[in-house]
Amino acid sequence: MRFATTTEDEDGIRRTGIVQAAFKSPFRPFVLATTSIGQEGLDFHPYCSRVVHWNLPRNPVEIEQREGRVHRYKNHAVRRNLVAEFGKVVGQQGGLNHDPWSLIFEAARLHEVANGGTGDLVPYWLYPGDAKIERVVLLPLSAARSSATTS
Template structure:
């Protein structure tokens, strides 16, 4: 229910994101011994250093600002940001500055934005079911939207609508490849390894697997199908046996 208390909480969150205080860093001045160069940064965080306690206090502030509709709109991070952090509230694109050494790290990076009820999913649902929200009596607009989405596209299975939903918005993967870089050869190998990794875990995006089969000259439609449906219970199996016997 959107009451005064919730409106005030939203207002405070917006104010904290917009009015984030800057931090002053000091770099060593090699031209003058014993002196330093001061510069101001609003969002940049120093990795390690003497002011680690202060930096730790600013980290959640910057993370909350990024997880809002306000700036910053781009977050650059080292490998420390590829695990345990949720960025899916307002982001659905990941730029890989390098190619990780294994598919697990690759999946962890994209997992920051590819999560339950992520930004891309919500954008697609909002575009498809805005009219359902306006006519619904549910005070929670997102619950009304997801309820309407759950009644459509039943062919997508249990992953819909909270993990996948058709629409223009998608999880974007951007790989930065430099000329003559060894990453050019690693990209294709990593894509195949990532697809096999996801396929082993039974995750969606099986179109990646079909693309690999196509590149290897295998017709996906001619492959035998795997029946992954749960086994029938003993009672149902016995009833079916009796019916077949009577026939």
């Protein structure tokens, strides 16, 4: 569904808030296809780990801004990797009475510190494992690619 900053009404309801709330849920879709509209100020990371660049900006800082919508503090890929390694601590430490994410992140932080790390970037921003932030660039649709092939 298209997400736009301009006011778009659907049956008298502003659609942008509904689209953003739906995307932040743990249900489909898990892909954010973005142009410059998704570049700054939007928080889409809780359950998204894939960014599709519809077009490429000319400035690498703008690419970083777009990807920053999903590559954030305690992002989805990090949480999936932590659950794969530390998910068992929830049952061992009475996870039903505590926030399971707090238990998992604390176990990962302690593990990182015990292995000589600082426990700040890892595990909160990065954690190795099978889950990754995926980046897809649709070059045929990119303005930069189109101008290069038609020149």
